[in-house]
Amino acid sequence: MSTIIEFKNVDKIYNSGNHILKAMDNxxxxxxxxxxxxxxxxxxxxxxTLLNLLGGLDTLTSGEIIVNGNHVExxxxxxLTGYRAKNVGFIFQFYNLIPNLTALxxxxxxxxxxxxxxxxxxxxxxVGLKDHANQFPAQLSGGEQQRVSIARAVAKQPTMLLCDExxxxxxxxxxVLILKLLQDMSNNKETTVIIVTHNAILAEAADKVIxxxxxxxxxxxxxxxxxxxxxxxx
Amino acid sequence: MAFLGVFVFAGVGGESEGLEANSNDYYSSxxxxxxxxxxxxxxxxxxxxxxxxxxxxxxxxxxxxxxVANFSNDPEITLHFVENNTxxxxxxxxxxxxxxxxxxxxxxxxxxxxxxxIKVGDNITFEFNGFKxxxxxxxxxxxxxxxxxxxxxxxxPDFSKLGFAYMSYKAFPSxxxxxxxxxxxxxxxxxxxxxxxxxKMDGKYNSFVERSEHTSVSQFSEEMDQHxxxxxxxxxxxxxxxxxxxxxxxxxxxxxxxxxxxILKACGFRxxxxxxxxxxxxxxxxxxxxxxxxxxxxxxxxxxxxxxMSATYILPSWKPAxxxxxxxxxxxxxxxxxxxxxxxxxxxxxxxxxxxxKPKAPKVSSSGMIEKLGLWNRLSFNTRWNxxxxxxxxxxxxxxxxxxxxxxxxLVSAFGMYDGMNDxxxxxxxxxxHYDSKLVIDEEASISEIDNVAKEVNGDKIMENSIEIxxxxxxxxxxxxxxxxxxxxxxxxxxxxxxxxxxxEISISQKMADMLDVGVGDTVKWxxxxxxxxxxxxxxxxHADPTSQGLIMSxxxxxxxxxxxxxxxxxxTEHIDRNYSTIKTTNSMNDMTSSWDELTEAMWxxxxxxxxxxxLLAVVVLYNLGLLSFxxxxxxxxxxxxxxxxxxxxxxxxxxxxxxFTTIGFLLGIPVGYYILKVMWESSGDSFYILPxxxxxxxxxTAAITFSLSIFVNLMFSRKIKKLDMVESLKSSE
Numbered sequence: 001m002s003t004i005i006e007f008k009n010v011d012k013i014y015n016s017g018n019h020i021l022k023a024m025d026n027x028x029x030x031x032x033x034x035x036x037x038x039x040x041x042x043x044x045x046x047x048x049t050l051l052n053l054l055g056g057l058d059t060l061t062s063g064e065i066i067v068n069g070n071h072v073e074x075x076x077x078x079x080l081t082g083y084r085a086k087n088v089g090f091i092f093q094f095y096n097l098i099p100n101l102t103a104l105x106x107x108x109x110x111x112x113x114x115x116x117x118x119x120x121x122x123x124x125x126x127v128g129l130k131d132h133a134n135q136f137p138a139q140l141s142g143g144e145q146q147r148v149s150i151a152r153a154v155a156k157q158p159t160m161l162l163c164d165e166x167x168x169x170x171x172x173x174x175x176v177l178i179l180k181l182l183q184d185m186s187n188n189k190e191t192t193v194i195i196v197t198h199n200a201i202l203a204e205a206a207d208k209v210i211x212x213x214x215x216x217x218x219x220x221x222x223x224x225x226x227x228x229x230x231x232x233x234x
Numbered sequence: 235m236a237f238l239g240v241f242v243f244a245g246v247g248g249e250s251e252g253l254e255a256n257s258n259d260y261y262s263s264x265x266x267x268x269x270x271x272x273x274x275x276x277x278x279x280x281x282x283x284x285x286x287x288x289x290x291x292x293x294x295x296x297x298x299x300x301x302v303a304n305f306s307n308d309p310e311i312t313l314h315f316v317e318n319n320t321x322x323x324x325x326x327x328x329x330x331x332x333x334x335x336x337x338x339x340x341x342x343x344x345x346x347x348x349x350x351x352i353k354v355g356d357n358i359t360f361e362f363n364g365f366k367x368x369x370x371x372x373x374x375x376x377x378x379x380x381x382x383x384x385x386x387x388x389x390x391p392d393f394s395k396l397g398f399a400y401m402s403y404k405a406f407p408s409x410x411x412x413x414x415x416x417x418x419x420x421x422x423x424x425x426x427x428x429x430x431x432x433x434k435m436d437g438k439y440n441s442f443v444e445r446s447e448h449t450s451v452s453q454f455s456e457e458m459d460q461h462x463x464x465x466x467x468x469x470x471x472x473x474x475x476x477x478x479x480x481x482x483x484x485x486x487x488x489x490x491x492x493x494x495x496x497i498l499k500a501c502g503f504r505x506x507x508x509x510x511x512x513x514x515x516x517x518x519x520x521x522x523x524x525x526x527x528x529x530x531x532x533x534x535x536x537x538x539x540x541x542x543m544s545a546t547y548i549l550p551s552w553k554p555a556x557x558x559x560x561x562x563x564x565x566x567x568x569x570x571x572x573x574x575x576x577x578x579x580x581x582x583x584x585x586x587x588x589x590x591x592k593p594k595a596p597k598v599s600s601s602g603m604i605e606k607l608g609l610w611n612r613l614s615f616n617t618r619w620n621x622x623x624x625x626x627x628x629x630x631x632x633x634x635x636x637x638x639x640x641x642x643x644x645l646v647s648a649f650g651m652y653d654g655m656n657d658x659x660x661x662x663x664x665x666x667x668h669y670d671s672k673l674v675i676d677e678e679a680s681i682s683e684i685d686n687v688a689k690e691v692n693g694d695k696i697m698e699n700s701i702e703i704x705x706x707x708x709x710x711x712x713x714x715x716x717x718x719x720x721x722x723x724x725x726x727x728x729x730x731x732x733x734x735x736x737x738x739e740i741s742i743s744q745k746m747a748d749m750l751d752v753g754v755g756d757t758v759k760w761x762x763x764x765x766x767x768x769x770x771x772x773x774x775x776x777h778a779d780p781t782s783q784g785l786i787m788s789x790x791x792x793x794x795x796x797x798x799x800x801x802x803x804x805x806x807t808e809h810i811d812r813n814y815s816t817i818k819t820t821n822s823m824n825d826m827t828s829s830w831d832e833l834t835e836a837m838w839x840x841x842x843x844x845x846x847x848x849x850l851l852a853v854v855v856l857y858n859l860g861l862l863s864f865x866x867x868x869x870x871x872x873x874x875x876x877x878x879x880x881x882x883x884x885x886x887x888x889x890x891x892x893x894x895f896t897t898i899g900f901l902l903g904i905p906v907g908y909y910i911l912k913v914m915w916e917s918s919g920d921s922f923y924i925l926p927x928x929x930x931x932x933x934x935x936t937a938a939i940t941f942s943l944s945i946f947v948n949l950m951f952s953r954k955i956k957k958l959d960m961v962e963s964l965k966s967s968e
Contacts, residue, residue: 048961057876057960078880085878096873100622105615112615113878152877 004159004192005031005054010063012049012215023049024060025215031160031208034190036183036226038197038206046215047196048164054194055088055162056080068159085113089153089191091163091182095145097137103148104133107155114156127151127181143174150181160192161185167197179205179229205229236520236571238854239476240527240564242847243469245535248554250461252536253543255555257381257454264323265292266378267417269424270448271431273439276413280438287430289420294321295413297406301362303397305350310818311343311360312398314377315406321417322379324400325550329354329373337404339372343383345548346397347374360399365407381547382453392829395819441763447711454547456920461539463917464840467910468644472847475640477567479855481574482633484516486862488578495582505583513575520571524564532556538843543836616883620891623867630863631895637855638899639906642940644848646907647914648841649932654915654924655834655841658780663827665730666779669693669722669805672821679816684801687814693806694720697792697799700763701784705750710920712746712784714762716792722805725786728778728925737788741775745923746783760785762797769795780923849939856947860892864951868958876960885952889945896944900937904928907936 012024023046031037041047052058053065056072065072067087075083090096097106108120124130127147137145146166153161163182167175179195183205186193195202203209204227211218260266273280276295284290297315302308316334324332324341332341340358352358352371359368380398403411420427424444431442445451488495491512498508536554544552613621624631673691675684688695697716702709717723717735724732728744735741742752752758754773761768777786789799810820864871871884911926 052961055876081875081878081880083878084876088878090876092873096869096876098619098870098873100619100626100870101615105618109615109877112883 002033003030004033004068006064006066007050007054008064008066010053010065011061012046012053012058013061023215024053024063027063027212027215027217029210029217029220031192031194033192034186035192035207036186036205037192037194037208037210038202039194039210039212040197040200040203041212041218042198045212047198047212049215050212051162051164051194051196054160055090056084086156087159089156089158089161091146091149091153091161091166093165093168095137095142095149095169097145097148097152099137102134102136103129103140103151106137106148107152110152110156114158116156118155118157120155123151123155124148126154141174142170143177146170146174146178147181150178150185154185154189154191158191160194163193163195165197166195167199176229176232183229201232202229205232236476236480236523236564236567237527238523238847238850239473239480240524240560240567241531242527242535243473243531243563244528244556244560245531246465246469247557247560248532249536249539250458250465251557252532252540252552252554253458253461256549256551256553257458260325260381260549260551261378261451264325264378265321265419266445266451267321268419268445269417269427270443271416271418271439272414272441272443273416274412274414275438276416280435281416283435283438284416284418284431287420287427287434289422289427289430290418291421292321292419294318294417295411296415296417297403297411297413298415299362301360304359304361307395308813308819309346309350309394310396311346312396313360313362314398314400315403315411315413316400317403317413319400321419322377324373325376325378326373327375327550329371329375332373332400332402334402335404336372336402338370339401340369340405341373341375341400342371343380343393343397343399344374344376345383345393347371349394349397358399367405367407369401369405376548376550379448379450381549382450382457383548392825441766457543457547459917463914467913468844471640471644471910472851473563473567475637475851475855477570478633478636479858480520480567481570482629483858483862484571484574485578487516488512488575488582490865492582495579499583509576509579509583512579513572516571516575517568520568524567528560528564532560535843538839539836546832616887616890619887620894624891624894627863627866630859634855634859634892634895635899635902637859638852638896638940638944639903641848641852641855641943642900642903642936643906643910644844644851645936645939646904646928646932647910648844648848649935650907650911650926650928651837651844651914652841653927653929653932654911655837657927658922658924659827659830659834661726661730661780663823663830665724665726667723667805667823668807670807670823671805671810672826673804673806673810673814673817674819674821675802675804676816676818683816684804687816688804691804691806691808691810693804693808694718694722695801696720696723696803696805697789697801698803701760702763703746703750703758703760703784705752705756705758707751708749710746710749710783711763712743712921713782714760714784715782715786716789716799716801717786718789720805722807725777725779727776733775733777735775735777735786735788737790738794739774739787740771740791741777741786742773743783743785743923744776744778745920746785747773747776749783749920767797769797771795778923781921783921783923845939849943852940852943853947856892856896856944857950860888860947860951863891864888864954871955872958872960875955875958881952881955884955885948888951888955889948892944892948893941896941900940903940904933904936 007027007029010024010027011022014021014023027050039047039050049058053060056075060073063073072083098109101109104120104124107123110116111118121130121133124133127150129144129147129151132140132144137148140148161182166182167178170178182193182195185191204223207223207226209221209223271284281293284293295317299313301311301313303311318334319332326332327344333339342352342358354371354374356371357368358371359366377398377400383396383398424446428442428444446455495508532554540552673687673693684695695718699714700711701714702711725735725741727733742758747753750758752773754776757770757772759768759770792799809822874884908926908928915924915926
């Protein structure tokens with residue numbers, strides 16, 4: 001399998017006045033195409049910082065981030081916007097759907113951003129929400145909203161799906177459904193899925209587990225036989 | 235916002251209140267006469283009779299004559315030989331008080347003295363009715379009868395050409411003083427006094443002028459009316475919008491504090507102390523703003539107007555006055571802010587603290603008619619988003635639109651006034667009057683002398699008089715213009731088309747016809763001021779005139795009505811700078827237009843101030859509401875940015891909504907502005923007639939200002955979009 005994402009000696013230092021915080025300290029790892037990756041760590045370990053850097057929401061202090069052969073750290077603001085639009089599918093803890101748009105419109109919105117020709121209804125169907133196409137986010141349950149959010153993220157056929165505690169606001173049953181959906185995406189469509197979480201149980205389902213602590217990589221382990229999300233003991 | 239509203243309200247109000255207070259003080263401290271009885275025979279018997287009318291409390295005789303003072307430009311000085319000067323007292327500025335036993339002294343008009351650089355102690359010579367007297371100037375000052383003083387030929391005073399002087403009756407060159415004016419003070423209304431007078435003493439006097447009809451008093455009160463009118467319309471519009479914005483802002487600020495209030499409640503704070511905190515928060519701000527506005531408004535704004543007004547009107551003091559109204563308005567503003575915060579907080583209290591801690595669930599959007607149309611799916615994301623956002627925030631949309639309506643209306647009416655003032659000048663000085671000089675004929679001149687001058691200057695004779703016109707429904711004073719086939723003065727209709735008034739026709743001006751509620755074919759009754767011969771005439775035509783309202787006819791028609799044709803002026807295309815013995819003064823067109831400009835200076839100033847504040851208003855309204863909505867949709871914007879929307883697309887998103895509202899507000903604002911303009915012109919005094927009109931330039935200018943302000947405000951937000959921290963905005967659900 002080919003390497004699609006690579007972090008090389010990445011440092012990220014937050015400097016607020018005389019208080020200096022090293023959120024990323026010499027981080028190195030590689031992720032292959034189609035991998036289902038879990039990034040584990042306690043709160044404040046730097047998980048979100050890693051995701052933000054990878055997603056093009058934040059810029060690093062030093063080092064290299066190579067995605068599809070491109071140096072993300074060298075992108076301008078405009079290039080970053082384009083990078084986010086084409087390569088990154090975000091899935092947030094709080095879904096972040098546009099409340100003014102229906103489920104279907106939230107997905108078709110992606111046509112405006114990435115040059116993709118998709119059928120919104122088909123995408124909704126793939127997350128099992130075809131019947132809710134014309135409902136507004138506020139009319140959907142949390143799990144349904146998160147499915148719309150996943151549909152929105154995959155609609156533009158991104159290089160990777162970045163998920164920040166995607167089940168954080170959901171009950172465990174719904175959470176499993178969402179994770180299953182994500183795992184299937186990775187297995188069937190060869191989409192690289194990266195999930196940030198503090199829930200260690202998930203590790204058994206991942207192809208690759210990256211543990212971080214205090215801004216540093218603690219360990220990187222590869223599962224040759226990952227379990228299905230539904231087989232995990234919650 | 236509170237400051238701005240109260241500032242403009244109290245400032246403009248203070249100006250007009252000040253005019254009224256100053257003139258009232260002046261009139262009462264100088265004991266201005268309540269009325270003037272003109273008669274050639276003011277002997278003891280006459281005085282007794284006036285006294286026995288009943289309401290009379292004070293009387294004093296004067297001899298008022300026109301004289302020429304010894305200066306190269308033959309200035310026209312009205313001399314008052316007074317019996318004791320207890321009524322309409324001379325207001326001394328410099329020198330010694332008017333001394334009734336002083337036969338050598340004269341007390342001179344300060345404006346004239348200033349224009350001629352004459353000082354107390356100088357000598358001055360007057361010529362009148364064959365007399366020539368030389369007196370020493372003992373004092374310089376003002377008179378309440380001369381707040382406004384212009385010659386008969388021009389509405390604008392030129393202080394180097396005319397003035398007045400007071401002297402003791404002892405200064406009169408003959409033993410017997412032929413008194414001709416009786417100043418009276420009386421109890422009760424002028425109407426009662428006037429009817430008593432005409433009933434009991436009919437035929438014994440020429441005319442009676444009550445205070446409100448006196449040229450100086452009425453001109454100044456008309457001016458005050460105009461100012462009050464302005465003080466009545468614009469600041470009110472302004473303060474209403476200010477209140478509106480203030481209230482929306484406060485409600486929204488409190489709604490934003492929702493979770494905070496919930497947390498405070500959950501922590502065990504009592505309702506009353508939370509309430510007190512939030513109510514006092516708005517209260518102090520509004521209070522501070524209002525107080526500042528109340529103080530600074532009247533201190534600054536009137537200062538802008540008074541200098542140009544004091545060029546035309548003479549008052550001893552120009553001070554802004556303070557009215558309780560300002561205080562009430564400020565109080566209302568404060569009360570409303572308390573009420574609004576109270577109810578906003580109250581509605582949050584009504585929910586359970588558990589719900590309050592969480593942010594309010596977003597309002598559910600619903601699909602309406604438009605979505606069902608096939609067209610909807612073809613609309614861009616931008617349009618869809620903005621449509622739904624507007625639908626979800628109707629209140630915000632309404633407020634923004636009202637704000638823009640206010641701004642547009644103020645701008646349209648301000649530019650409309652600007653156009654109207656220019657139109658008026660063009661109409662009066664280019665469309666109707668085509669002469670270069672107007673010679674004012676001395677009253678003593680004989681017909682043959684007048685004819686000689688007219689021939690010499692190649693001019694046409696005209697007759698202008700004040701008249702009083704009566705219809706079944708109303709009685710108004712106006713002017714009479716008698717023309718003899720001259721093409722130097724050409725009456726027009728309201729479209730500026732010349733109209734021909736035949737020899738046997740009488741034409742009435744549009745405004746006069748409106749005021750009297752008469753039309754072509756109706757009959758009106760009128761008489762020339764100073765004569766009590768009333769005539770009844772049928773109206774044949776209607777003309778329109780911007781500055782004088784009344785009748786126009788030929789000399790043949792006048793004589794047919796058995797009235798004397800006595801020309802009062804000669805108009806000519808030649809530029810006259812020679813003096814004729816039969817000519818009192820010569821006014822050139824240039825003099826008239828430049829004095830017109832001076833007279834209208836205050837208006838211009840007002841227009842500029844209006845434009846400035848209307849623009850300021852627009853910025854504040856748009857920015858304020860924009861800011862509030864921005865904080866509301868910040869999270870959405872951040873999400874869109876994360877998803878990969880370009881800053882430009884997001885900017886366009888906000889701009890679209892702004893432009894929608896601005897367009898709607900602008901379109902609705904134009905008719906509102908037109909209405910304000912109409913009310914303005916209609917209340918601009920009986921003698922002015924201006925049709926409200928909104929030119930294309932006006933609309934283009936207003937659009938340019940409104941829309942560029944809207945875009946300017948939007949630019950301020952695009953900076954915010956750029957700086958928006960995506961990571962921060964996405965972290966929590968708040």
